[in-house]
Amino acid sequence: MAASNKPIIWLPFAAGGTVAAFVMPSIMVVVLLATAGYLSGGVLDFERIHGFVAHPFIRACLFFLVGLPLWHAAHRLRMTVQDLGARSATARRILAYGCYLSAGVATLLLAYSLMHGW
Amino acid sequence: MADTITVRVLRYQPEAEEKTFWQEYEVPSRNDWVILDALNYIKDHLDGSLSFRWSCHMAVCGSCGMMVDDEPTLVCKAFLRDYPESIEIKPLANLPVHRDLMSDMDGFTDKLAKVKPYVIPAEAQSSEEGCQQSPEELAVFRQYTMCINCLLCYAACPQVGLNPGYIGPAALSLAHRYNLDSRDTGRRERNEVTASDEGVWECTFVGECSEVCPKHVDPAGAIQQMKLASSLDWLLDKLVRRDKS
Amino acid sequence: MSRVQPKMPSMSYSWWVKRPNYIRYMARELTCVWIGAYAIALVIGLFRLQQGADEWQAWLAAMASTPGLVFQVLALVFALYHTISWFHLAPSTMPVWRGDQQVPPIIIEVVHYLVWIGISIVVFWLAGG
Numbered sequence: 001m002a003a004s005n006k007p008i009i010w011l012p013f014a015a016g017g018t019v020a021a022f023v024m025p026s027i028m029v030v031v032l033l034a035t036a037g038y039l040s041g042g043v044l045d046f047e048r049i050h051g052f053v054a055h056p057f058i059r060a061c062l063f064f065l066v067g068l069p070l071w072h073a074a075h076r077l078r079m080t081v082q083d084l085g086a087r088s089a090t091a092r093r094i095l096a097y098g099c100y101l102s103a104g105v106a107t108l109l110l111a112y113s114l115m116h117g118w
Numbered sequence: 119m120a121d122t123i124t125v126r127v128l129r130y131q132p133e134a135e136e137k138t139f140w141q142e143y144e145v146p147s148r149n150d151w152v153i154l155d156a157l158n159y160i161k162d163h164l165d166g167s168l169s170f171r172w173s174c175h176m177a178v179c180g181s182c183g184m185m186v187d188d189e190p191t192l193v194c195k196a197f198l199r200d201y202p203e204s205i206e207i208k209p210l211a212n213l214p215v216h217r218d219l220m221s222d223m224d225g226f227t228d229k230l231a232k233v234k235p236y237v238i239p240a241e242a243q244s245s246e247e248g249c250q251q252s253p254e255e256l257a258v259f260r261q262y263t264m265c266i267n268c269l270l271c272y273a274a275c276p277q278v279g280l281n282p283g284y285i286g287p288a289a290l291s292l293a294h295r296y297n298l299d300s301r302d303t304g305r306r307e308r309n310e311v312t313a314s315d316e317g318v319w320e321c322t323f324v325g326e327c328s329e330v331c332p333k334h335v336d337p338a339g340a341i342q343q344m345k346l347a348s349s350l351d352w353l354l355d356k357l358v359r360r361d362k363s
Numbered sequence: 364m365s366r367v368q369p370k371m372p373s374m375s376y377s378w379w380v381k382r383p384n385y386i387r388y389m390a391r392e393l394t395c396v397w398i399g400a401y402a403i404a405l406v407i408g409l410f411r412l413q414q415g416a417d418e419w420q421a422w423l424a425a426m427a428s429t430p431g432l433v434f435q436v437l438a439l440v441f442a443l444y445h446t447i448s449w450f451h452l453a454p455s456t457m458p459v460w461r462g463d464q465q466v467p468p469i470i471i472e473v474v475h476y477l478v479w480i481g482i483s484i485v486v487f488w489l490a491g492g
Contacts, residue, residue, distance in 0.1 A: 001232075001310055001311050001314035001315075001316060001317075002310055002314060003309045003310055003313040003314060003348065003351075003352065004313060004314050004315045004317075004319055005352070006313075006315065006319040006349075007348065007349035007352040007353065008352075010319070010345060010349055011349050011353070014345075014346070014349075017445070017449055018449070020398050020402075020442065020445060020446075020449075021445055021446040021449040021450065021479070022446075022478065022479050022482050023482060023486065024398065024401065024442045024445075024446075025439065025442050025443055025446055025479075025483065026482065026483035026486035026487060027405075027486060028401065028435065028438060028439040028442055029439065029483075029487075030486065030487065030490040031426065031435065032432070032435045032436065032439060034490075035423055035426040035427040035431065035432065035435070036427065036432055037427070039490075041491070043490055043491070044423055046412075046416040046419045046420065049412060049419070050412060050416075050419075052489075053409070053412060062409065066402055066405045066406060066409070067402075069398050069399070069401075069402040070399060070402045070403070070406075072395065072398065072399075073395040073396070073398045073399025073400075073402060074399065076392055076395035077395050077396060077399065079322050079392070080389070080392040080393065080395065082280075083276065083280065083322065083379065083389070083392070084376070084379070084389075085376055087280070103399075106402070106403055106406050109406050109407075109410060110406045110409065112410070113406065113409040113410040113412070113413050114409060114413075116413055117413045117414075118413065188381070188382075212374075253463045254460070254462050254463045256463070257460065257462075257463035257464070257465070258458075258460060276374065276378055276379070276385065279374040279378065280374050280378075322388075322392070323452065324384070324385065324388045325384070325388070325452070326382070326384050326385070326388075328455075329384060336455060338455060339455030339456065339458070342452075342455060342456040343455075343456060343457075343458070345456075346456060346457075
């Protein structure tokens with residue numbers, strides 16, 4: 001036995017869960033109310049949001065606020081599907097790669113979206 | 119309260135019968151009896167072949183852990199009056215069974231030994247200084263000393279069932295007890311086992327171990343604290359590339 | 364005594380329906396599907412944002428559609444369950460000691476809720492501002 005490299009997965013999982021717990025509900029409420037039409041004042045208007053996200057500091061924050069929950073979800077999904085039935089070593093390996101690769105692709109797309117054209 | 123209680127026991131007598139089988143006994147139901155008393159009545163008066171472990175009869179030795187109506191229970195502190203007129207007793211879940219209600223403890227004791235459950239003092243420690251500990255320092259780990267190795271937590275933990283190599287709640291909590299002990303310097307040594315893939319990383323914080331623990335050790339909390347501590351150790355090691363001695 | 368050990372019975376695939384706490388655990392774990400899905404929705408939103416005004420409007424319209432709104436409501440419900448369960452578990456991961464007394468876990472939990480309210484107020488203010 002030797003100390004595992006699991007922390008490289010677990011630290012983003014824990015950070016992502018914390019970010020999701022503290023920040024996601026309020027963001028969800030704002031987006032839900034705005035898209036459902038309950039908020040006046042053009043809360044999600046393109047000029048407004050584009051101008052807000054344009055700040056490099058905001059984009060840096062968004063990278064972590066949106067990116068960390070991706071890794072939280074990926075790891076938790078992997079462990080849950082393991083709990084629910086993935087038992088063989090092969091199944092578990094495919095599952096792990098599937099989850100983390102998906103999070104990786106989403107993170108790359110996120111990074112691109114926050115860097116390109118601003 | 120009814121005069122008798124029906125006790126259904128899942129028997130396993132490997133030299134006679136390869137498969138497990140249920141056996142029912144009618145036992146007098148006394149108001150002050152615990153399930154262990156019922157089992158002893160069965161053994162003394164009805165069926166001497168029934169095998170089970172017990173010792174202190176007061177929930178400090180950890181011997182009498184069993185599944186009562188699918189609940190991990192110390193049968194010496196489960197009163198008959200709190201149960202319906204028929205109960206089912208099985209050996210602890212997730213553990214191999216020797217015979218009847220006797221689980222195999224060897225797997226657990228191996229795991230316990232692996233986590234080095236003893237104070238590993240600093241090398242140059244004078245015998246006068248080394249043993250002093252303040253009440254505040256004791257308070258931090260005292261809760262984790264309370265484990266009686268009853269293995270109810272192993273029966274409650276689905277990861278023990280799903281991953282037989284998993285070190286498990288009690289062994290990990292005991293490692294944590296020593297990691298938190300101010301006299302100990304062995305955390306990094308223990309990390310080799312506790313922070314391995316069979317250690318804390320098998321845990322998904324189901325939390326049922328802490329729910330069933332008769333001594334309120336909170337192994338789940340201990341394990342999460344160890345996940346954080348070993349992750350920070352890991353991070354420090356990667357950043358500083360220090361020599362792990 | 365001879366060590367005749369039967370094979371350990373393998374865990375049934377439906378192990379998690381057998382105890383109420385296991386079901387609660389599974390519900391808690393499955394919140395991650397919604398958290399992940401919503402995070403991906405936000406990634407797509409940000410992608411659309413940098414593409415331009417029309418693409419951003421299209422993303423808003425998708426979120427405002429009936430399936431979009433249903434998704435958002437469900438995601439919010441599960442996100443709240445994530446928050447509540449996370450805050451409930453947080454105290455056991457971070458015991459706080461004052462002398463030889465432990466700060467009661469409920470205090471740690473309440474502090475989490477207070478911080479959450481504070482952060483939410485900031486988000487609402489940024490949105491409204």
